[in-house]
Amino acid sequence: MSESTIKPPKKYTGPVKWMRTHLFSTWYNTLLTLVVGYVLITNVGPLLNWLLFDATFQGAGPEDCVGEGACWLFINQRLNFFIYGFYPDELQWRVDVMFALLAVAFVPQFIERFPGRKWLGIFGMTGLPLIGYILIPGGILGLEAVESSKWGGLMLTLILAYIGILASLPIGVLLALGRRSDMPIIQGLCVVFIEVWRAVPLITVLFMASVMLPLFLPEGMSFEKLVRALIGITLWQSAYMAEVIRGGLQAIPRGQYEAAGALGLGYWRKMGLVILPQALKLVIPGIVNTFIALFKDTTLVLIIGLFDILGTVQSTIADPAWQNVAIEGYVFVAFCFWVFCFGISRYSQNLERKLDTSHKT
Amino acid sequence: MGTTMTQHPESKDSQAEKKPGIIRVEGMHKWYGDFHVLKDLNLAVDQGERIVICGPSGSGKSTFIRCINRLEEHQQGRIIVDDVELTDDVRHIDSVRREVGMVFQHFNLFPHLTVLENCCLSPIWVRKVPRREAEAAAMEYLERVKIPDQATKYPGQLSGGQQQRVAIARALCMKPKIMLFDEPTSALDPEMIKEVLDVMVELAGSGMTMICVTHEMGFAKTVADRVIFMDGGEIVEEAPPSEFFSNPREARTQKFLQQIL
Numbered sequence A: 001m002s003e004s005t006i007k008p009p010k011k012y013t014g015p016v017k018w019m020r021t022h023l024f025s026t027w028y029n030t031l032l033t034l035v036v037g038y039v040l041i042t043n044v045g046p047l048l049n050w051l052l053f054d055a056t057f058q059g060a061g062p063e064d065c066v067g068e069g070a071c072w073l074f075i076n077q078r079l080n081f082f083i084y085g086f087y088p089d090e091l092q093w094r095v096d097v098m099f100a101l102l103a104v105a106f107v108p109q110f111i112e113r114f115p116g117r118k119w120l121g122i123f124g125m126t127g128l129p130l131i132g133y134i135l136i137p138g139g140i141l142g143l144e145a146v147e148s149s150k151w152g153g154l155m156l157t158l159i160l161a162y163i164g165i166l167a168s169l170p171i172g173v174l175l176a177l178g179r180r181s182d183m184p185i186i187q188g189l190c191v192v193f194i195e196v197w198r199a200v201p202l203i204t205v206l207f208m209a210s211v212m213l214p215l216f217l218p219e220g221m222s223f224e225k226l227v228r229a230l231i232g233i234t235l236w237q238s239a240y241m242a243e244v245i246r247g248g249l250q251a252i253p254r255g256q257y258e259a260a261g262a263l264g265l266g267y268w269r270k271m272g273l274v275i276l277p278q279a280l281k282l283v284i285p286g287i288v289n290t291f292i293a294l295f296k297d298t299t300l301v302l303i304i305g306l307f308d309i310l311g312t313v314q315s316t317i318a319d320p321a322w323q324n325v326a327i328e329g330y331v332f333v334a335f336c337f338w339v340f341c342f343g344i345s346r347y348s349q350n351l352e353r354k355l356d357t358s359h360k361t
Numbered sequence B: 001m002g003t004t005m006t007q008h009p010e011s012k013d014s015q016a017e018k019k020p021g022i023i024r025v026e027g028m029h030k031w032y033g034d035f036h037v038l039k040d041l042n043l044a045v046d047q048g049e050r051i052v053i054c055g056p057s058g059s060g061k062s063t064f065i066r067c068i069n070r071l072e073e074h075q076q077g078r079i080i081v082d083d084v085e086l087t088d089d090v091r092h093i094d095s096v097r098r099e100v101g102m103v104f105q106h107f108n109l110f111p112h113l114t115v116l117e118n119c120c121l122s123p124i125w126v127r128k129v130p131r132r133e134a135e136a137a138a139m140e141y142l143e144r145v146k147i148p149d150q151a152t153k154y155p156g157q158l159s160g161g162q163q164q165r166v167a168i169a170r171a172l173c174m175k176p177k178i179m180l181f182d183e184p185t186s187a188l189d190p191e192m193i194k195e196v197l198d199v200m201v202e203l204a205g206s207g208m209t210m211i212c213v214t215h216e217m218g219f220a221k222t223v224a225d226r227v228i229f230m231d232g233g234e235i236v237e238e239a240p241p242s243e244f245f246s247n248p249r250e251a252r253t254q255k256f257l258q259q260i261l
């Protein structure tokens, strides 16, 4: 094979040339550049001043927050409450262990070629929730029990989101398969389930879970409020998930079903080995969208008296000892949500790239 | 491990016991809604026989062979494959599908699996062959269709002809007694048709029972034991290729042959 000596024409991309073609190519482009530049210069400076340069990070109490900038001291001092809620101080190591395990399971997912990252991910979806189920409530294996009413803050947000995400995916898959089933009874049940849950606002579901569910349960059977909220969130979310996945199932050509059938694969193997891997891959963006929405929707548990991260911050803002810290509080909450949701989004993009075997050109 | 082209596991047993009537279709009818697609089909195929089905578009050829592994359901009459009658009983359907391989016009490879995984999937999950054994067997079949070097690629990276050969290897990996082909070459560019036909001719030489829907009349002449002509959902004529091509009895057959030859 002879190597071609002709190189593709080089595009000159010096900074001046770049600016001229991208920022000042026409008079309206120039105008727009100047306006945006003005807005940036007049706003970024003060914003940075407020966020960092004039901000108070350290001190003993509210009286130290006197500067012009943000009072991060407030977050700093109440961080324990924002993360653990009312979880007893001396038992917080149990939550810390879970945070550490969460990091061990999922941080490697962002590192290409991390040894055994697949197994860590599988652990994150199986072993981790089991350990959490024992460690966080306690009450067995000599661990002191901590009632769920004491859980709160970031920890509660993560528990709600994690279990909601983990449970809604398989339930959503089953509902989606059921909705496309040949069996009229199963199909009917799935359609009714999906259409009912999807048409009800999550707030209503949560109210019903906390107020009405106990009325329907048999005598002597009761769940804690948190469990009821979790069931509500999960079922509500699985209805959405089912429709996202159904979209993927519909995109798989009939030939795939037929080829799998002709090879003698039964229904569950056909679905599990051939159809679902392709369908789920197709709808990763939709699934992740649903996950992110769920993650943020968990804050609605506020209205049934559970203190997630937003709830803990909000109740502290109302503390008369601290004044004018509302903005800092909300910025902090927004930042926490952003970190996790952005992480989910990045991970899904990694996954999509890794699973792409279509070789489209 | 390489096998030579002349010795294949199937060839031995098929020489040993040529089972008559491995496929028996008796008075079979099928409707799509009110549309009568297949009308009173009767066919008996012996083990090792090679049947070519041809006929104009829409005559029900695909529907017919898809009934043989129950990708389509028939409503009247009987289909018996290797002594198992196809009914609603899922166990019967499963056991027939294990013995009947099928190759489709559009290949229908699984795009999320490599060539080797495509071939091993069913042996591992349906026949419960250990993975290592299944892979070794799959490599032999890939060698037989002359693409062992593509084993780790994904279907999307192969040409149409290569994909169709993988599809044939995938079906053979289940060690089927019968192979069904539904226009395996009609989605291919002309230069790839030959490579697929060569594989099919070789397979026919090994004693496999085959039913091929195809318009490749050269293939029919060299390989087929019988040619079946279908039109309007009926079997119009059935004859050995020499007779079928040189001396067709029915007017409809003559007209069809004039058009395609």
Ligand SMILES: Nc1ncnc2c1ncn2[C@@H]1O[C@H](COP(=O)(O)OP(=O)(O)OP(=O)(O)O)[C@@H](O)[C@H]1O
Pocket: B032, B035, B037, B055, B056, B057, B058, B059, B060, B061, B062, B063, B064
């Ligand atoms: N799922 C279906 N529902 C209703 N009618 C169908 C369906 N599939 C096929 N048909 C009709 O049944 C008839 C036979 O179709 P079939 O695909 O078996 O024809 P064919 O002989 O294979 O044709 P071709 O050479 O074009 O592949 C056609 O008229 C077709 O329109």
Ligand SMILES: [Mg+2]
Pocket: B061, B062, B063, B182, B183
């Ligand atoms: Mg057809």
